[in-house]
Amino acid sequence: MGNGENVVCPGCQSINNVPGEKLGDAPKCGNCGEPILDAKPVELDEGGFERHKTKETLPFLVDFYAPWCGHCRQMSPNFDKAAETMAPDIRFAKVSTEAAQALAGKLGIKSIPTLVLFKGGKELARNSGVMDPDAIVKWVKGNL
Numbered sequence: 022m023g024n025g026e027n028v029v030c031p032g033c034q035s036i037n038n039v040p041g042e043k044l045g046d047a048p049k050c051g052n053c054g055e056p057i058l059d060a061k062p063v064e065l066d067e068g069g070f071e072r073h074k075t076k077e078t079l080p081f082l083v084d085f086y087a088p089w090c091g092h093c094r095q096m097s098p099n100f101d102k103a104a105e106t107m108a109p110d111i112r113f114a115k116v117s118t119e120a121a122q123a124l125a126g127k128l129g130i131k132s133i134p135t136l137v138l139f140k141g142g143k144e145l146a147r148n149s150g151v152m153d154p155d156a157i158v159k160w161v162k163g164n165l
């Protein structure tokens with residue numbers, strides 16, 4: 022493997038190797054042509070989560086939420102803002118614990134919103150509760 026990053030396409034799930042200096046140039050998927058990294062969190066189902074977690078080499082930060090959860094709605098714009106600040110060096114993703122109940126159970130997600138930070142397929146840290154954008158950025162940097 023060269024010195025690039027493996028980036029999973031959120032659309033077609035292809036793995037793209039992107040040279041480090043190109044990460045910020047809005048890289049597109051070699052297979053389907055969709056943008057593979059932008060400054061917005063991607064919504065993932067269980068399959069997409071597993072693929073990003075195991076195949077992508079960027080740090081991978083997931084907001085576990087549920088559509089009915091008020092604190093999650095409060096958290097959502099903060100998460101978006103932190104994504105803008107940290108793109109493209111971190112993959113921001115959202116997983117609905119309603120849609121991916123088995124996954125949430127397997128990971129032991131007990132309250133929402135919960136942020137979990139992964140790198141190289143391993144969990145580095147998790148934190149539950151609403152955080153403001155600065156706190157998210159600081160927390161991620163402090164755990165990498």
Ligand SMILES: [Zn+2]
Pocket residue numbers: 030031032033034035050051052053054055
């Ligand atoms: Zn693609």
